Amino acid sequence: MTPDDGLELRLDELEGGLAFLGGPYNNHLALRAALEDAKRRGASRIFCLGDLGGFGPNPGKIYPILEAFQVTTLAGNYDRSLAERLADCGCGYTHPRDNHFAQLSYDYTNRRTTDQERAWLAALPGTIRFRRAGRRYLLCHGSPRRINEFLWESASSDGFLMRLAREADADQVLCTHTGIHWQRALPDGARLVNVGAVGRPANDGRTAVWYAYLAPGEHEAEFIPIPYDHEALAREMEEEKLPAEFVETIQTGWWTTCLEILPAKERARGKF
Amino acid sequence: MTRAQVRPFLEESEALGVNDFYFTGGEPFLNREMLGILEDTLRIGPATVLTNATLIQEGRARALAELANASRYSLEVRVSLDGVTPAMNDPIRGEGSFEATIRGLRELARAGMNPILTVARTWGDALDQELRERFHEFLREQGLARPRVKILPLFRIGREAARTHGYGERERVTEEHMLGFDPWKLQCSTSRMVTSRGVYVCPILIDAPDARMGRTIRETLRPFPLAHGACYTCWSTGATCRN
Numbered sequence: 001m002t003p004d005d006g007l008e009l010r011l012d013e014l015e016g017g018l019a020f021l022g023g024p025y026n027n028h029l030a031l032r033a034a035l036e037d038a039k040r041r042g043a044s045r046i047f048c049l050g051d052l053g054g055f056g057p058n059p060g061k062i063y064p065i066l067e068a069f070q071v072t073t074l075a076g077n078y079d080r081s082l083a084e085r086l087a088d089c090g091c092g093y094t095h096p097r098d099n100h101f102a103q104l105s106y107d108y109t110n111r112r113t114t115d116q117e118r119a120w121l122a123a124l125p126g127t128i129r130f131r132r133a134g135r136r137y138l139l140c141h142g143s144p145r146r147i148n149e150f151l152w153e154s155a156s157s158d159g160f161l162m163r164l165a166r167e168a169d170a171d172q173v174l175c176t177h178t179g180i181h182w183q184r185a186l187p188d189g190a191r192l193v194n195v196g197a198v199g200r201p202a203n204d205g206r207t208a209v210w211y212a213y214l215a216p217g218e219h220e221a222e223f224i225p226i227p228y229d230h231e232a233l234a235r236e237m238e239e240e241k242l243p244a245e246f247v248e249t250i251q252t253g254w255w256t257t258c259l260e261i262l263p264a265k266e267r268a269r270g271k272f
Numbered sequence: 273m274t275r276a277q278v279r280p281f282l283e284e285s286e287a288l289g290v291n292d293f294y295f296t297g298g299e300p301f302l303n304r305e306m307l308g309i310l311e312d313t314l315r316i317g318p319a320t321v322l323t324n325a326t327l328i329q330e331g332r333a334r335a336l337a338e339l340a341n342a343s344r345y346s347l348e349v350r351v352s353l354d355g356v357t358p359a360m361n362d363p364i365r366g367e368g369s370f371e372a373t374i375r376g377l378r379e380l381a382r383a384g385m386n387p388i389l390t391v392a393r394t395w396g397d398a399l400d401q402e403l404r405e406r407f408h409e410f411l412r413e414q415g416l417a418r419p420r421v422k423i424l425p426l427f428r429i430g431r432e433a434a435r436t437h438g439y440g441e442r443e444r445v446t447e448e449h450m451l452g453f454d455p456w457k458l459q460c461s462t463s464r465m466v467t468s469r470g471v472y473v474c475p476i477l478i479d480a481p482d483a484r485m486g487r488t489i490r491e492t493l494r495p496f497p498l499a500h501g502a503c504y505t506c507w508s509t510g511a512t513c514r515n
């Protein structure tokens with residue numbers, strides 16, 4: 001599965017402020033709060049980089065919000081799996097405990113996804129391109145070459161990131177998939193921005209979630225923390241009988257699952 | 273390999289856009305320049321060193337932690353064991369090796385490192401979950417609050433072929449096997465093994481003459497024919513030496 005399995009959406013030159021949201025993971029309360037923040041900042045266009053489902057409660061609540069805020073969305077591995085009725089989320093975990101929890105949330109989301117929603121997901125592009133102030137932008141889910149490739153800050157070499165951008169004919173790559181936001185200006189002038197996720201805290205002990213905002217004329221992203229009613233989300237997750245481990249993450253800001261995939265530096269910053 | 277011998281390969285890797293670097297042996301810490309090699313590597317990308325930890329004393333653990341802290345990239349130390357007791361481990365790894373490895377693990381924990389325990393799988397499916405829990409508990413006992421475990425399949429080559437049996441003639445990857453199979457899952461689709469004798473397809477096939485693909489990494493950027501029994505293990509288990 002690669003991003004170019006799907007359509008590529010090519011947009012015109014984009015100016016003004018731009019907002020980039022990663023992985024909503026069914027967290028409709030955080031998604032709405034982040035979108036309201038982006039609107040307040042005057043974002044001229046808002047993008048979601050995929051993985052609408054998983055982790056949180058009641059997947060059907062995400063779609064109307066994305067439509068109401070006219071969010072331009074691309075497909076993550078989760079969305080592709082749901083669209084194609086695959087047996088798992090294709091997140092790319094390698095350890096049984098990670099896969100166990102990933103499967104619980106995928107099965108939950110899969111059971112509650114309607115045919116209409118699957119058709120909507122199936123039509124999402126795999127990548128989005130546009131130009132902005134002389135730079136070629138590429139938006140993708142995991143990496144430009146792979147929908148479920150993890151780009152962690154401490155495990156991505158400059159040389160590798162430059163190659164990814166070069167081979168994708170891009171000067172600026174925006175991605176998500178890992179759930180932790182970071183960015184790096186590369187020696188050759190390219191920039192990679194991992195926009196993080198709005199569905200789950202960033203394993204930093206804060207209950208807020210994060211998205212990336214590019215002010216007009218800027219290529220460097222500002223990462224915006226979004227507090228939201230996480231207690232209400234936790235209650236909804238409990239009502240839906242989602243795993244206590246997931247609820248704990250929402251309430252504490254510390255990851256309790258999908259930890260084995262973290263490189264040493266990212267793992268050391270967390271509690272577990 | 274000396275630090276000076278490794279350097280040109282690091283430079284070549286950087287130019288090619290290689291993402292991460294693994295060091296294995298034998299035992300990498302028998303190489304007196306290992307810390308220098310890791311220092312050079314961590315300037316350009318994340319590094320992992322695969323060790324039995326028996327040569328990791330306090331000073332070396334602290335030096336590793338300093339290297340790790342000084343780099344923007346992760347330094348991973350993968351420590352190999354074959355069980356959580358001497359009775360499980362030592363028949364495979366040698367008398368006394370369990371205690372020596374434990375000492376190394378504890379030094380790494382004290383220095384603030386979080387090594388990944390790597391275990392070759394010598395048990396059946398049914399025991400997977402139970403043993404994984406035991407490895408996690410074992411690591412917590414050594415002072416590692418965030419336990420990390422990687423379980424690798426056994427490749428039936430070398431000593432293991434003698435201990436059990438080698439690959440049968442039918443245990444080969446065929447064209448049919450590759451239909452609908454994602455080649456990305458095979459380590460050799462994205463990795464090469466640099467040695468003092470040349471560049472090989474992977475560390476598992478280091479003794480197979482046809483696995484030597486060239487003198488430089490650039491010379492080896494072509495698919496490798498999956499003709500070995502070990503290739504069948506990678507194909508059927510999804511095994512990778514990556515963390």
